[in-house]
Amino acid sequence: MFSSNWLESRAAEVTIEMVDPNITLAGLELALGSLYSDEVCLPPADVVSVVAAAALLQMDGLLAQCAEVMCACVAARTVVPFLEAAAAYGLDSVQRCCRRWLQLNLMTHVNDLPEVLRQLPAPELARLVASPELLVHQTEFSLYVLLKTWLFLRLHPEWRGAGREAVTEAHRFVQQRAASVSGPTLLETAQGAPLAGPFGRMRLQHLVLHPFDMEVLFSDRVVPTGWLGGLFRCHWLTLLRLDQGLVQPDWCRAVSQQQFEACALRCGRTLDDRRCTWRWTGFNFGLDLVMSHSRRQIALRRNSRQELPLLISQADRRTVLYRVRVVGLDERRAVRFELATELRSVQLARGQQVHVLTVPPEVAYPLLLSVNIMTAPISWTPTCAASGRPASG
CATH class of the missing domain: 1.25.10 (Leucine-rich Repeat Variant)
Structure with a gap:
């Protein structure tokens, strides 16, 4: 000018x-x-x-x-x-820069800040939920809880309170609505439909792997039941194929990087500089996968526990696809350190443990751990897709 x-x-x-x-x-x-x-x-x-x-x-x-x-x-x-x-x-x-910050902090920091969470527009949140770089802390169900809280905050702009209070109030709101209102689910109403986009980008196939999660999901009556129906058929068919030995050990060869990033189970936790062993609960097609951290070494093990033998796969070897990432954040919660594996496949024998990643000695704790895992060729099958899900926000 x-x-x-x-x-x-x-x-x-x-x-x-x-x-x-x-x-x-x-x-x-x-x-x-x-x-x-x-x-x-x-x-x-x-x-x-x-x-x-x-x-x-x-x-x-x-x-x-x-x-x-x-x-x-x-x-x-x-x-x-x-x-x-x-x-x-x-x-x-x-x-x-902003999206990168949100990918790492949505479930580890913003979830405790209702006023920040409320500001996120539906299209941007949908983009975050769909991103393979989103660090899911705990499990996909934890992401559902966050979205439910966001939905409550958007529908109640006058509400003020702390992060845990927002989670409690959101649960009370959807449960009271479900008990008093028959008919469509919340996301099918004129009030909720404009905010459905982020929910439609969740990996819904990983919300139906634990009975308690399913009970909450159905009693909330937030997500349309039509989004979930095909998932049960798909999971059951995959389980039958695994049980009958119809899944080839090299099934992972047919999985592209893009398919893995779009469909893998997402989970995570905070790592301190101490020895610990954990698992993310939920049905995993007969695999009990246990992770451990000791002396800066992260390992993955196929557990062969005997207390529930009928629920554990007795196959000599099972194929697992995984990607693991550790991230350290500074005082502004920007990245100060990051280390990730490539997409890897491994055939685990019963009781076998594999080394996954080593945290360098100069890196300070705590760290955020992100794990993406696929144990069966299921989620990308087109016939398993839920109908009626919005493609974006």
Whole structure:
């Protein structure tokens, strides 16, 4: 506007109509001041306004500086405003930074901040839920609980409280509605349908692997039952095929990276610098997989416990596909360390343990552990897809 062949570049006085509500006097002063200084101080509190002013004035250099500041200042209180500004003004690098931060912090930090969780728009949350880079803390059912809380917060904008209170109130709300209202589920109503997108991007096949999870899922009457019906047929067919030896040991060869990332079981936890052994509960097609952490070594074992022998696969070897990732965060909860395995396959004999990953000695705890596992060729079969699920937010 102020250079090249624009008419305004030769005018002594320029009148600009400013209709963008993001443009403030402070932001405009900083933007115009940058024309007379090589160094510009961009306070995080004003950077969105500066971006808006710079976009209006077509100051590409200043926009690039703002993008650097925003990426360096992504945190809980800034991530949603920065993400919205990045989308509005075409700052792709800022969008990537914000989404990366949310992928790691949605279930480990934002879940305890109702005011931040409430701000997330449905399309963006749906994108996060579908992302293979989302760090699912605990299990897919934990993600369902988070989405249920988000749904409650969006439907009750006046509600205020702490994170655990929000979870409790969300559960009370959907249970009371389910007990008093017959007919469609919450996501099938005019009130809930606009917010259905994130729920439709969950890996619903992993919500029906534990009886307690299923009881809550059906009693909540949030998710349409039509989304779930085909999953039971698919799981049962896979179990029968495994039991009859109809699944080839090398079934994993037919699974592409994209299919694995879209369908694998997602689970995670926080690791401290101590010895521990754990499993994520739920039916796993006869495999009891146990993970352990000791002296910075992470291992995966096929347990052959005897107390429930009829529920444990007696096959000599079972194929497992997995990817494991550990992440360390700094005080802003940005990545300070990350280490991940490639997509690996292993045939586990009963009682066999395999080394998965070693945490370098210089890395400080605590760390976030993300594990993606596939134990049977099931989830990507088109006939197993639930009908009526929204494709996006």
